[in-house]
Amino acid sequence: MKHIMRALATPVIASLLAIIIGGIIAAAIGYNPLQVYGALISGAFGNAANIGYTLAIATPLILIGLGIAISFRAGLFNIGAEGQYWVSVMAATWVGYHFTGLPGWLHVILCLVVAMLVGGLWAGIIPGLAKAYRGAHEVITTMMMSYTGILLCKYMIEDGPMRKPGYIPESYPIPQNTWLPTLIPQSQLTIGIVIAIVAVVVVWFVLFHTTLGFQLRVVGSNPRAARYAGIRVPLYTVLALGISGVLSGLAGGVQLLAIDHRLAEGFNTGYGFTGIVVALLARNNPFGVIVAAVFFAALSTGGQNMQQVTNIPASLTDVLTGLIIFFVAAERIVPQVIQWYKRWTSRASTSISEEGPKPA
């Protein structure tokens, strides 16, 4: 219990501080913060449809955040999830509109598997091998691979072979029997969320209840000790980045089958980067990733409603996100603040209650 509270303290306080400063900013530019946050919360969770929007956005964030959390656990920073997400969508789209003769369920599985393999390849094989055997820093290589991937996808739909002739640059659509079934009517929430939650449970089990997970974490906390203990560090480097990419790829596959149904500019949502913040806020805990992803998804959908109801610019939600990242990253501020508070209350309480033993 104590240990859970301690883990929760930093992210919760960081979020609260950000929300308070956001409220002050909203007030300073002439809006009522209570009204603004009211619209934000009702926009995110106010009715079934809004909950549907929020969870629909949370789905890719959970999967990508989960992948990034795994690489962090192994001491690696996979910053290129955005590109892994794009290329896996490209591959899944191609499989989607080429093999139209398959039964729906098999086709869905094929698309998801291809997406995962391609995502894993883009993150694990090239940057992973380069890191493991040549020491090329994964922050550089995953980022570069990300740009390459995104530009390749854009080429494919703008001038390349996947472009559907017509008005808008986009690929051919995938057949309707591969679309994931919707959970709430007229919303974008599909069984993709179930896939994401299953992935979280699997990752949690692998990380904390298998030898593979243990060795991954050992490599992350001290690669030299890991090598001394006979763990094959290069193998785990490739594996960690690869699994990370597999999950980004799964996110892309699910997003394609659930919402977009084709490769288009619409994939330009920055989920690959928000996923980094999700992993940070969750402190790389698989279940924390669910909470953090829902939180950022709620900021996004609630932010749109907030704009609609109160006319406040939606960029306030960007400000909030930025503040949260700041406070999470500068996590040492939080214990410092707690310490000041402690000193202040202990001074206050000693001056009041001079007799009697102090409560422990």
Add this chain to the structure above:
Amino acid sequence: MRIQMVASAAAVLTFGALLTGCGTAANNDTNNAGNTTGAAPKSNFKVGLVTDTGGLNDHGFNFLSNQGLQQAVKQLGVQGAVVQSQSANDYVPNLQRFARQGYNVVIAVGFLMDDAVKQVAPQYPNTKFLIIDDPIQGIPNVTSAIFNTEQCGYLVGAMAGLLEKQGKLPGLNSKNMLGVVGGQAIPPVTSYIAGFQQGVAKTDPGATVEVKFANSFSDQALGSQIAQQEINDGADILFQVAGGTGVGVINAAKSKHVYAIGVDADQAYLAPDTILTSAVKGVDTSTFDVIKQAVNHQWKSGIQYFDLKNNGVGLGTVNPKVPQDVQKQVDQLAQQIKNGTITVSPNMK
């Protein structure tokens, strides 16, 4: 111990939030002041506008569409609300949310929302949808505003051709060459360029028009780079149809002391000496017109064309350096397009 501490810290912080909230509850009335003195009486007619990811400060159609909405708020007394989409995944929820809240008209700005409108409109048959720049037919509660931008493209092309032929404008060379920078080879862009080519061919048949595409609507540096190439090739009047990329084109023209032509909005303010005129797309007028139709129960579904005749397209501010006789000839051509003597094709050569 630790739990207590965290809990009390949280309590203090929450209390702080409440205090901040109370302190400013009084000044939120100013936000809804769309309807000021002299305006039409406020009606219950509600209009929601969803921008694409370009946002309201795009110097282009999102901005203009909102101008049209604000005009409707002032003159027709409708209630207006705007939401700027942060990402493409916001389009469907934003359209649905307005529809579910009982908005009478929902405006989707831009062809990027094509899929979203096709998906949402049939779900809410009692809400009317307007989509800008994208042809949707066969859904009774959807109207599409399409602009015959080849016509204003033709006029700016004709003006550029006349100026090249005269060669009197300071800074023009003798190569008789014009440059075009397009954002992407998609119909809303190519129709402008098609008109431009035909306009130049009409007034200055010997001129060459160099057309290049940036494949981006947001890369100013790239726009500037492409413009430099065209200027080095000898182009001295540049027509940009490239959104944010086009701002780079205008800047390059300015620094090389040649001329540029603006697009969509009246862009003279961006570089008053450099910009000869702008090929203007009346997204504001069309938005206003369609809202008015809906208010007056004259809603038309399907495609509505906006052209020179109904002020849907036209010319922006004309640079005083452009001689009177040139302006007069351009006006005559505009007349001829309006009365059908000249027809301009929207397809590029």
